[in-house]
Amino acid sequence: MGQDRLDQFDRAILEIVAVEGRISLAELARRVGLTKSPVQARLRRLEESGVIRGYRALVDPIRMGRDHVAFVEVKLSDTREKALAAFNAGILAVPSIEQCHMIAGDFDYLLKVRTASMAEYRAVLAETISALPHVAHTSTYVAMQAVKEEGLTAT
Structure with missing residues (x-):
């Protein structure tokens, strides 16, 4: 539909x-x-028809102690379909990655990563994100404040 x-x-x-x-x-x-x-x-x-994909509770991540947000640009060393599929599969297994978008631009993916602290983020970046298939380079941008955050709307 x-x-x-x-x-x-x-x-x-x-x-x-x-x-x-x-x-x-x-x-x-x-x-x-x-x-x-x-x-x-x-x-x-x-x-x-899939227009409504489901219902869920919106949990406040700050009250859950996960108030550190970083956006990560990821550049891959290989962007052929097999490499993209391997990277995508790896991303799905990382709970601290809240969002992952393939981007048309100077980098390949933009991630939204939510953790409890900078130390936890550094560990996720070093041990998990950087170890994903075909990751060549990352750049991190730490969010200082969320001005607007909400789910998808019907408009």
Whole structure:
């Protein structure tokens, strides 16, 4: 189901559940201006089609003691498909890597790494990230403050 196949009610439902995933069906129906049955059917369709990928709790990483954030540029020595697949597989096994994006530019990947401290980050960089397949060079940028951090929205 593509974006072009979402009507105003689907978009309204998505905007609300993206922020309030635990909203009751009755309240969601009231807020989008439909009855419960069509809202439930729309939710099921959005879930089955993969537009809604799931529901989860948003845990505050700072309250969990993981307030050190670093962004890491990674340059690979080999960017053929096999090398990219090996690097990607390695990234998936590293819990402290919160996000990984392949980039078109002067480097190949941008990582968001969240740890408890600079010392923990240095260990992750030295022992894990730098040891991933085909890593030739990394550059680290430490975040001083998160001005805006949120999940994906339906807009």
